[in-house]
Amino acid sequence: xxxxxxxxxxxxxxxxxxxxxxxxxxxxxxxxxxxxxxxxxxxxxxxxxxxxxxxxxxxxxxxxxxxxxxxxxxxxxxxxxxxxxxxxxxxxxxxxxxxxxxxxxxxxxxxxxxxxxx
Numbered sequence: 001x002x003x004x005x006x007x008x009x010x011x012x013x014x015x016x017x018x019x020x021x022x023x024x025x026x027x028x029x030x031x032x033x034x035x036x037x038x039x040x041x042x043x044x045x046x047x048x049x050x051x052x053x054x055x056x057x058x059x060x061x062x063x064x065x066x067x068x069x070x071x072x073x074x075x076x077x078x079x080x081x082x083x084x085x086x087x088x089x090x091x092x093x094x095x096x097x098x099x100x101x102x103x104x105x106x107x108x109x110x111x112x113x114x115x116x117x118x
Contacts, residue, residue, distance in 0.1 A: 004038035005054050008032045012062050015069040016076060024031065029076060029098055033057070035084055036093035042056045052088045060087050073098045073111050076086065091118050 010031040015023060027070040035052060042051035070076045081094045097112040103109035 003037060005035040005037065005039070005052055005057075006033075007035070007054055007058065010058060010061065012065045014065045016065075016071070016073065017111055018071045027100065029073070029100055031061065031080060031099075032097040033061070033080065033084065034095040035091045037088070037090045042061075050091050057084050057087050057091075060084070073100050073109065076115075077111050077113045078115075081113065085115075085117055089106075089117075 002046065010033065012029045012031065013026040014029060015025075016029060017023065027071065035057065036055075037052050039051060041061040042048070044050075061080045062070040064079050064083040065076055068076070069081055070079065077096045077098045080096045080098065084091050084094045084096075092115045097110060099108050101108045109118055
């Protein structure tokens with residue numbers, strides 16, 4: 001199965017970073033997520049109950065990152081995957097890209113991780 005829900009450009013303002021000034025003021029993170037799940041039931045029924053509610057995933061990721069106050073974007077990516085897995089057991093795999101656009105002048109720093117549900 002290679003069905004996927006694709007979420008691009010999720011913007012989250014949160015505390016993220018290791019430097020003292022980064023621990024004080026929220027910064028923007030941009031996330032792209034690809035969730036592997038079976039979309040055939042929703043394709044047949046046209047019912048939200050038969051698919052992963054991506055609005056719920058977005059809300060969970062946003063709230064998780066705001067409350068976590070991560071020091072590393074690697075941790076933010078891991079927490080985003082865990083939030084997606086927690087929302088719906090039908091998410092079998094998740095790939096997350098986290099970008100920190102203001103990490104350095106003229107550079108967008110980012111990480112990409114891929115996890116399979118244990």
